[in-house]
Amino acid sequence: MAVLLEKSFPVEAGAYTTAGEASTTIKRTLKQLGISADVLRHVSVACYEVELNLVIHSLGGTLTLLVDPEKVTLISKDVGPGIPDIDKAMTEGFSTASAEARTLGFGAGMGLPNMKRNATEFDIQSEVGVGTTITMSFALA
């Protein structure tokens, strides 16, 4: 099914003051579309986690929302640094968050596992020195 709605949000590395703004806008959009509460719950959690990952770990990137009649898709695409060991990164409790991020309460090592748990389909591709792309979809039916 063709994508009927696409919105992109640039997310800056280290921008803690604006962290969460893209998620708030995405949630508002989905509510206006009348997406069910159940799907909304999962998207909200995954969306905030992925946005925060861009702020904490990446060198900057873009968060894209796609909606078609069957599913909601979130794509996070950054410009580096890339994840050397994806299996390790997916392990609960593993985190490479900076001391600064940890003082702000992040770095519990639950980000990626939480995203995977909430998405219907989850895919992560990463290359060191190039960047990471995370694609999550949430079935509407």
Next chain:
Amino acid sequence: MEQKRFHSVRLEGEKCRGCTNCLKRCPTEAIRVRGGRAHIISERCIDCGECIRVCSYHAKVAVTDPLSSISGFKYKIALPAPSLYGQFHDLKSISQVLNGLKQMGFDEVFEVARGADVVSRAIRERLKNPDLPRPVISSACPAIVRLIQVRFPDLLDHIVDVRQPMEVAAMIAKREFARTRGVKEEEIGCFFITPCPAKVTAIRRPIGHNKSAVDGAISVLEIYGLLSSQIRNAPVDLTLETASDLGVGWARSGGECFAVSPDNSMSVDGIENCIHVLEEIEDNRLRGLEFFEGAACTGGCVGGPLNFENNYVARSNIRRLASRDPNADLNVPNGMMTKYQLYDDMRILPNSAMKLDDDLVEAMRKMERIETIYRELPGFDCGSCGSPTCRTFAEDVVQGVATKMDCIHMMKEQLRVMAQQMVDLAKTSRE
């Protein structure tokens, strides 16, 4: 079409100047200025009363019952909100307020704070269930519950299914009065002395159950003058004070958390603050939080728009009145928890008033058009068009309730282009 709903919050059209004060403050974007006057979109209004507070022309009002309405019942019981006690400066004892109300023509007075005692116990019980989604959200402030219906539908199942203190108070008051006086419950009218319009609406149009046990709502402002004069010669009688300090403490923000006392709770007051925290709850940012108490008004119920006294003054009065017993615990007599219907029997459903269209594909098409229009707008959020922000204006245009030329900035640009065209035209015709 949605049926016309009852709202306590109303507009008195002739007083409205069509300014942007209420427009900008409405938390559900329910107000539009059209034809020089504000209009409230009924489906979106949550009766929080923010517009009443900010209107410089007193064009926003709350519809409540007049004191004379109590004469419609053979027996009349007053249900004073705990926040009422905070309205009087040199109160020696809460019993003066209770006796004062009796002198005004009520046959009986039943403290809503007693209802709060029972409700606190019921919530404590609910919190023992680990399967309830966390944080459990208080159901006490009807404006917050309606805010969640409109803006946070995915948090509805967090709202605790315990009825509000005024409901529980009305049930107990009626049954006890009927038993001790040997009269029928139908002959008894229970009147809530209300600090806020949201409670008035909650009585007429309850959330979570079909019918309210409360028969009417009289605003604090309506009785303030008369009650003040009664209190001056009302006797102190400590045996009348049956609610605990914890129950009385519900009058201010944090009181419910204190009475329910889970390990990890949070109380937030002011509707904008509540919105921020609800966003965080939605994102699962507040892991470990057990209980959330949100009050639409600053300070909690003492900040209700129908109170007389400044909320900070009222809050400190309540603090004093709710510290009679240093070892206070809830006062819940035996049998209370089983004798009454303390729990809701209907699910709280989402309010879809923010939805662009019932059909998802059509909603997406509208969203695209909104984005296109929004990009053309100046982004000043000035409100001159009558919509609260440029984004809501774009939505209104797409929904067919506004036209692009309602934006004075677009209109100015259009005029500039037309003027230029006329100049060009004049030049060509001369040649």
